[in-house]
Amino acid sequence: MEKKKNLFALMTDKKHRGRTVSFGIVILGWAILEIMLFSGSLSSLFSSLLVPVCCYIVAAIGLNLNVGISGELNLGQACFMSVGAFTAVCLSGSLAGAIPAPLPRLLLSIVAGALLAALFGVLIGIPVLKLEGDYLAIVTLAFGQIIKSLITNMYLGFDDAGFHFSFVDNKVELKQGGKMLLNGPMGATGTERISTFTMGIVLIVIALIVVYHLMYSRSGRAIMAARDNRIAAESIGVEIFRTKMLAFTVSSCLAGAAGALYGLNYSTLVPAKFDFNTSILLLVYVVLGGLGNMTGTIIATIVLVLLPELLRSMQDYRMLIYAIVLILIMLLTNNETVRTWGERMKKQLKSRLKNRRNA
Amino acid sequence: MDFLSYLINGLGLGSVYAIIALGYTMVYGIAKMLNFAHGDVIMVGAYVAFFSISDLGMPLIPSVLLSVAVCTVLGVVIERLAYKPLRSASALSVLITAIGVSYFLQNAAQLLWSSSTKVFPSVISNGGISWNGLTVSWLTLITIGVCILVMICLVLFINHTKTGRAMRACSEDKDASTLMGINVNLMISITFAIGSGLAAIASVLLCAAYPSVFPTLGAMPGIKAFTAAVFGGIGSIPGAFLGGLLLGVIEIFAKAYISTQLSDAIVFAVLILVLLIKPTGLLGKRIREKV
Numbered sequence: 001m002e003k004k005k006n007l008f009a010l011m012t013d014k015k016h017r018g019r020t021v022s023f024g025i026v027i028l029g030w031a032i033l034e035i036m037l038f039s040g041s042l043s044s045l046f047s048s049l050l051v052p053v054c055c056y057i058v059a060a061i062g063l064n065l066n067v068g069i070s071g072e073l074n075l076g077q078a079c080f081m082s083v084g085a086f087t088a089v090c091l092s093g094s095l096a097g098a099i100p101a102p103l104p105r106l107l108l109s110i111v112a113g114a115l116l117a118a119l120f121g122v123l124i125g126i127p128v129l130k131l132e133g134d135y136l137a138i139v140t141l142a143f144g145q146i147i148k149s150l151i152t153n154m155y156l157g158f159d160d161a162g163f164h165f166s167f168v169d170n171k172v173e174l175k176q177g178g179k180m181l182l183n184g185p186m187g188a189t190g191t192e193r194i195s196t197f198t199m200g201i202v203l204i205v206i207a208l209i210v211v212y213h214l215m216y217s218r219s220g221r222a223i224m225a226a227r228d229n230r231i232a233a234e235s236i237g238v239e240i241f242r243t244k245m246l247a248f249t250v251s252s253c254l255a256g257a258a259g260a261l262y263g264l265n266y267s268t269l270v271p272a273k274f275d276f277n278t279s280i281l282l283l284v285y286v287v288l289g290g291l292g293n294m295t296g297t298i299i300a301t302i303v304l305v306l307l308p309e310l311l312r313s314m315q316d317y318r319m320l321i322y323a324i325v326l327i328l329i330m331l332l333t334n335n336e337t338v339r340t341w342g343e344r345m346k347k348q349l350k351s352r353l354k355n356r357r358n359a
Numbered sequence: 360m361d362f363l364s365y366l367i368n369g370l371g372l373g374s375v376y377a378i379i380a381l382g383y384t385m386v387y388g389i390a391k392m393l394n395f396a397h398g399d400v401i402m403v404g405a406y407v408a409f410f411s412i413s414d415l416g417m418p419l420i421p422s423v424l425l426s427v428a429v430c431t432v433l434g435v436v437i438e439r440l441a442y443k444p445l446r447s448a449s450a451l452s453v454l455i456t457a458i459g460v461s462y463f464l465q466n467a468a469q470l471l472w473s474s475s476t477k478v479f480p481s482v483i484s485n486g487g488i489s490w491n492g493l494t495v496s497w498l499t500l501i502t503i504g505v506c507i508l509v510m511i512c513l514v515l516f517i518n519h520t521k522t523g524r525a526m527r528a529c530s531e532d533k534d535a536s537t538l539m540g541i542n543v544n545l546m547i548s549i550t551f552a553i554g555s556g557l558a559a560i561a562s563v564l565l566c567a568a569y570p571s572v573f574p575t576l577g578a579m580p581g582i583k584a585f586t587a588a589v590f591g592g593i594g595s596i597p598g599a600f601l602g603g604l605l606l607g608v609i610e611i612f613a614k615a616y617i618s619t620q621l622s623d624a625i626v627f628a629v630l631i632l633v634l635l636i637k638p639t640g641l642l643g644k645r646i647r648e649k650v
Binding site (some may be wrong): 073130132153276284291316327330333337 | 466467623
């Protein structure tokens, strides 16, 4: 009769536990925040952080697929967010007349942003994944810088006669009623803010479904095998380049979707927003949350985005404290004494729970 | 003549990159870590030099020496407090710690010295040598000279002293070096000390050319110099020198002949091209993986 487990058993068995916990956290968090939003007990500061947090979570989940599961250090995740964001902003801006309803336009923009970012992922992945280790990392950094400086030099306008594009020097001249979509270093201005918190939660859920599905599939096992031992994986017929490319593309696609949502959440967006520091920030979320651990990534992102806001009373010292916390966490989690102590506590807790269950 | 003057300016800028890149490459060679806080050590060096020149009224050479001393101590302290406990940790943990240190230095500088830009006093006279219509400023000449001097001293030190030999041994194999009686921790500290001291020298040269001092001053030169180190093959000292010079020349040429706005993109595109043709940089060694 062991043929079909019931749903509860399926959700709590060892393989699926992590999945259940991360979906649980997201849905619970969504429910609580919706209630708080509804009753108006959330300060305007925190409610303005809801959408960006969702965006960072989605991009960080993507990055964790790349860094944690595929094992390749990516220092340019923000550039895919940038591609997604500016694609979405341009599309949404130019479709404002054709599709006045915000939701279909938002969906369409996110899909477009994600697809274009995935395309960039493939194009950038071809040279990047030929390299190894720190050289791979520096090339992702280089691509991040290149994309940032290309977008900083783009001018795109839109009027009755269609699109007008110019590069480096602004030569776009628009007729009456035309609209500037991209304005070089000033980026996109006057964007209609159509992102919603619900859409952010939907994106997180989609990202989790995609990543977990990939992790526990044949391709996912191949990706992890390629990470753990490249030569052994190759010898049993895993195509290293193809599997790594899959992880890289999905990762950049998620970052693109996250960027699209982020871009449509602000009325102005400068290309410099998605610079090296943003890539690093995402990497910090991933490493603090634990490599390959999606639940950890979600929690780490929430905590680290909120930390500077919670420290607001410290004013000037908050970023200093943030830095110290970062260093201390890294030192403590790698400290032998702290580690053995943590493991002992875990064991004690487990045996105590067992005793209680037996009693 | 334009071409020659661009070339010399490029070599001047490249010399600064090369000196910074030496710090990256030496630390990578011995500790196998990307020290992202290196750029911020440059910033601290710039502030120390700025205050000792304009507030204390010290002459140039003593203030450079003071800056070198402060940065050397800073480098060693950072290594002892933040990186040494992580010797056996994963490379990513060390990377994140280095980023934490970088945030710390930037924000500490902002608190101590405010985020407003300070103007670095002009320390090197404006004139230069003119020859056949080609003018080379003193600053460029001094920068190139300092870079060559640093390079010669470093090569002599690494190749011909006992400490240098011990450092090379550590970068080859730490365990075997320990067995041979080399104090590996001391060698790593010395490497950080030299790298940070060089960063201080670079900071003064950088500020003499671009006279503004602010808390995130080190970020961009840091990334560029890191690129230069990879360009030449990270871990290789002549590689860092060559990579730095080439990067500077490419940047100035890109600015002069193609586009000022796109110069960064061009520099990084060249880096990608070089790495595709030679995956371990210009002078990097290829380590064969054994099964």
